[in-house]
Amino acid sequence: MKIIVIGSGLGGIATAIRLQAQGHQVTILEKRDQPGGRAYVYQQDGFTFDGGPTIITSPYLIHELFQIAGKQTEDYVTLVKLNPFYNVRFPDGSVFHYNDNYDDLIQQIRAFNPEDVAGYQRFCQAANQVFKKGLPLMTQPFTKFGDMLRVAPDMIELQSYKSVAGFVNQYIKDERLRQVFSFHPLLIGGNPFQSTSIYAMIHKLEQQFGIWFAMGGTGALVSGLVQIFKEIGGKLLLNAEVSEILISDQTRKATGVVSKDGDLFEADAIVSNGDVAWTYLNLIQPRFRRKYTDAKIKQMRYSISLFVLYFGTNRRYEQMAHHEIIMGPRYKGLMNDLFNKKHLADDFSLYLHRPTATDPTLAPSGCDSWYVLSPVPNLDAKIEWKTTAKSYRDKIIQFLEHHYLPQLSQHIVTEYYIDPIHFQDTLNSYKGSAFSIEPTLMQSAWFRPHNQSEDLKNLYFVGAGTHPGAGIPGVISSAKIVADMIGKA
Numbered sequence: 001m002k003i004i005v006i007g008s009g010l011g012g013i014a015t016a017i018r019l020q021a022q023g024h025q026v027t028i029l030e031k032r033d034q035p036g037g038r039a040y041v042y043q044q045d046g047f048t049f050d051g052g053p054t055i056i057t058s059p060y061l062i063h064e065l066f067q068i069a070g071k072q073t074e075d076y077v078t079l080v081k082l083n084p085f086y087n088v089r090f091p092d093g094s095v096f097h098y099n100d101n102y103d104d105l106i107q108q109i110r111a112f113n114p115e116d117v118a119g120y121q122r123f124c125q126a127a128n129q130v131f132k133k134g135l136p137l138m139t140q141p142f143t144k145f146g147d148m149l150r151v152a153p154d155m156i157e158l159q160s161y162k163s164v165a166g167f168v169n170q171y172i173k174d175e176r177l178r179q180v181f182s183f184h185p186l187l188i189g190g191n192p193f194q195s196t197s198i199y200a201m202i203h204k205l206e207q208q209f210g211i212w213f214a215m216g217g218t219g220a221l222v223s224g225l226v227q228i229f230k231e232i233g234g235k236l237l238l239n240a241e242v243s244e245i246l247i248s249d250q251t252r253k254a255t256g257v258v259s260k261d262g263d264l265f266e267a268d269a270i271v272s273n274g275d276v277a278w279t280y281l282n283l284i285q286p287r288f289r290r291k292y293t294d295a296k297i298k299q300m301r302y303s304i305s306l307f308v309l310y311f312g313t314n315r316r317y318e319q320m321a322h323h324e325i326i327m328g329p330r331y332k333g334l335m336n337d338l339f340n341k342k343h344l345a346d347d348f349s350l351y352l353h354r355p356t357a358t359d360p361t362l363a364p365s366g367c368d369s370w371y372v373l374s375p376v377p378n379l380d381a382k383i384e385w386k387t388t389a390k391s392y393r394d395k396i397i398q399f400l401e402h403h404y405l406p407q408l409s410q411h412i413v414t415e416y417y418i419d420p421i422h423f424q425d426t427l428n429s430y431k432g433s434a435f436s437i438e439p440t441l442m443q444s445a446w447f448r449p450h451n452q453s454e455d456l457k458n459l460y461f462v463g464a465g466t467h468p469g470a471g472i473p474g475v476i477s478s479a480k481i482v483a484d485m486i487g488k489a
Helices: 010-021 059-068 102-112 116-139 145-157 164-169 175-180 184-188 197-209 218-231 276-283 294-299 332-341 385-403 420-425 472-488
Strands: 002-006 025-029 041-044 047-050 079-081 086-089 095-098 212-214 235-237 242-247 254-259 264-266 269-272 305-313 323-326 350-353 368-376 412-418 459-461
Touching: 002 010, 002 254, 010 025, 010 059, 010 218, 010 269, 010 472, 041 218, 041 412, 047 218, 047 305, 047 368, 059 218, 059 472, 095 102, 095 175, 102 116, 102 175, 116 197, 116 472, 164 175, 164 197, 184 197, 212 218, 218 235, 242 276, 254 269, 269 276, 269 472, 276 294, 305 385, 305 420, 350 385, 368 385, 385 412, 385 420, 459 472
Parallel strands: 002 025, 002 269, 025 235, 086 323, 269 459
Antiparallel strands: 041 047, 079 212, 086 095, 242 254, 254 264, 305 368, 305 412, 323 350, 350 368
């Protein structure tokens, strides 16, 4: 079959590799001047900045892609395990060095609150059960309501009706430790107080498989995957933005796509790695959308957005790890502001990425490459980012300089930022959401937009907005689901 993949994010590339390996003729159409989607790479003044995803939690999913293409991962990209996975820092100055050394974790928990040692052990047992039953759901398609009914007893047993924070708080009493073991939904655009407790399995996922980094950055991983895709016969076209999915009135099937330059690409099947809501609203005429009407799309809950500042310093800050999670003075209140009130609060929690802690080649000698990420409301908040971005940037830099990175403002030699407008206009994400549809219980599994469109049977979706969800493991798993579906079609 001729298959068009719209978008070259990790989900799109992974799908294209699998389908090309099946024997199909696959072409990826990418809007931008380089592949990667949210994993776009920015280079300026000798610094390299990964645009988005940097945390690899399931390296076996990556190895599978190279094996399917008849290749070896290590011939294309080098993955290294990090230690610590993250430093989690609190306003009182305490730091939790999050890793997969059980004895070390127990020792740290005891130092924070001795009474939580037994609670953490019980939490681990519960999280293991969630992992055993929840992980297979990541590569299981949910195309019929019967699929959901079949797993419903397990979902109830696993307390999926609880939030991740609610699940963790049953076992942990120290407020700081509660945050350490419940913040993970934020990495996939979820509110720890609203995301289903199934995502508590991320803790076990990390403990079992570790946290990894691709030397050269996530962009090096993208380059390696694109290379093997081309080596097995796939085609990637850059600067090829799709303007419409063509649909037959007679068969109500997609027949191809048209680019903004007017080029026609015929196809027997189409895979969209673009934002699900954006794809339906902008590429498919309303008369072909009986299920995903404008009204249905607009009534769904969308995740938060991000303000991300990329910057290079002419000195190194060796006290900081590769991944730093900096918690603010509020937790639940801040989440409520971000997700529900759509309010840009005066305080914030930050994710600080310093890849030069692992790979110094991403910056000039003696320098550090960074990005600092602040969760912010999506565009429902009506924030004027053109006027707000500069002051918000200054506030973050002042905070980091005062608390963690001495004299930072004097040492920044290059910088660049993206905000919700970038997610909307450049990444074609509805409402500027950074993670597409929010991962609540009623927007997960069967309740999430399906991997196979319910309106057009030869249109498929991969990426953050479909099942199983955002994050590198999620989007690569969606690729496996779709490739299996097409292979059986």
